[in-house]
Amino acid sequence: MGNRTALEALTQRPAAFLRSAWPWRCVAYLVGSVLPGAAVGLGVIAVGLAGPPVGLLLVPVLLALVVPPVARFERVRLRLVDTVPLPSVPDRRRRAAGVAVMTVFAMWWIDLVMLGFTVGGPVLLILSPVVQPEAGPVLGAVAGVAGVLLLPVAAYTITAWGGARGAMVRAVLAPAGSELSEIMRSRARLVDAFETERRRIERDLHDGAQQRLVALSMTLGLARLDVPDDSPTARLLDVAHDEAGQALAELRELIRGVHSQVLTDRGLGAAIRDVAGRSPVPVDVDADELGRLPAPVEVTAYYVVTEALANVARHSGATRAAVTARTAAGTLAVEVRDDGVGGADPARGTGLTGLADRLAVVAGRLSVSSPPGGPTLVRVEIPCAS
Numbered sequence: 001m002g003n004r005t006a007l008e009a010l011t012q013r014p015a016a017f018l019r020s021a022w023p024w025r026c027v028a029y030l031v032g033s034v035l036p037g038a039a040v041g042l043g044v045i046a047v048g049l050a051g052p053p054v055g056l057l058l059v060p061v062l063l064a065l066v067v068p069p070v071a072r073f074e075r076v077r078l079r080l081v082d083t084v085p086l087p088s089v090p091d092r093r094r095r096a097a098g099v100a101v102m103t104v105f106a107m108w109w110i111d112l113v114m115l116g117f118t119v120g121g122p123v124l125l126i127l128s129p130v131v132q133p134e135a136g137p138v139l140g141a142v143a144g145v146a147g148v149l150l151l152p153v154a155a156y157t158i159t160a161w162g163g164a165r166g167a168m169v170r171a172v173l174a175p176a177g178s179e180l181s182e183i184m185r186s187r188a189r190l191v192d193a194f195e196t197e198r199r200r201i202e203r204d205l206h207d208g209a210q211q212r213l214v215a216l217s218m219t220l221g222l223a224r225l226d227v228p229d230d231s232p233t234a235r236l237l238d239v240a241h242d243e244a245g246q247a248l249a250e251l252r253e254l255i256r257g258v259h260s261q262v263l264t265d266r267g268l269g270a271a272i273r274d275v276a277g278r279s280p281v282p283v284d285v286d287a288d289e290l291g292r293l294p295a296p297v298e299v300t301a302y303y304v305v306t307e308a309l310a311n312v313a314r315h316s317g318a319t320r321a322a323v324t325a326r327t328a329a330g331t332l333a334v335e336v337r338d339d340g341v342g343g344a345d346p347a348r349g350t351g352l353t354g355l356a357d358r359l360a361v362v363a364g365r366l367s368v369s370s371p372p373g374g375p376t377l378v379r380v381e382i383p384c385a386s
Helices: 014-019 022-031 034-050 052-080 092-126 137-173 176-225 232-258 261-266 268-277 295-316 352-361
Strands: 283-286 321-328 331-338 365-369 376-383
Touching: 014 022, 014 137, 022 052, 022 092, 022 137, 034 052, 034 092, 052 092, 052 137, 092 137, 176 232, 261 268, 261 295, 268 283, 268 295, 268 321, 295 321, 295 331, 295 352, 295 376, 352 365, 352 376
Parallel strands: 283 321
Antiparallel strands: 321 331, 331 376, 365 376
8 A cells, every 4th residue: 555645655665765756745845835935925025115003904914815825725735745635624714724824924934944954955065066166076076976965865854844744734634533533423424324224124114015915914814715624725825824924923023123113112111121022031121210312322222232132142051131221320321141151252253343333433332241151241331412
């Protein structure tokens, strides 16, 4: 994978780095400071010509005129030393204005001074036989060789400064936390979209396929009434009617797995009791007086309980389990215990990693205690703020 920033390019092998375009990109990046420097120079001339009283009044006006274009210019030229797209942040304009003010008052002349000493020095040494012929051919040749030897050093120096300056600009325009926040918002949007799609599938199955199976079962039952009991057709109709009934039962179970209508209609406590009642392992439930919680909290907690009880049935070898749910101090705490063999390990694919990822979207926390030999305790805490 190629380097995306000037600082990353510095980690290349010397030959690869010196052959790359990064030193030239950094030179172009710093040369761009001529433009804000020229704007500052013109502003200083204008203030000087206007004189002290009027000149002082012109300073905020000139800043208001210069800062917006410099802010846009800084965002555009940042791509020369940092090709990673900037994330969207709520106070983007204020941050860009801060970078522009920093450039106008300090950074432009630092860039040009660094460029002059780092690049201009070796270039002058190389050209010394031309610009200083009176020094003699020997001294001029030595100076030229020294200038050539300093060029790789200049490439590293100018790239280091350009990369550091670009990192500083990025830190102001898009702090590291903003990228994490954007990732979290993106994950939340994906989960919401997934839940919406689950509801749509549940509705389509309930209103479409389930109703057709009900109609088929009724039709087969009516057809069976018109056929003598001792005929081969009667036996085939009985088999077909039983198969339709089993398919209907399986479809209803699938619908409950896609989305719990009990959760939507009656809340988390009733939904936990419903899923516990369908578990092959007996489950004791203590989830009274929860009331209605924010929808993301209820959906996530229901998902956790469903997955935890599925893990109990598939992996634990337990004879009994218990689910406890309580709200206190604005936090929902759910615990799932079982008397199984223990040893639950996320690395073995028991679904714990998926639970942690799902909880992270709603700022929830997962803790697991599962020593070999059991028992196993899965505890989650989810903030209930809307």
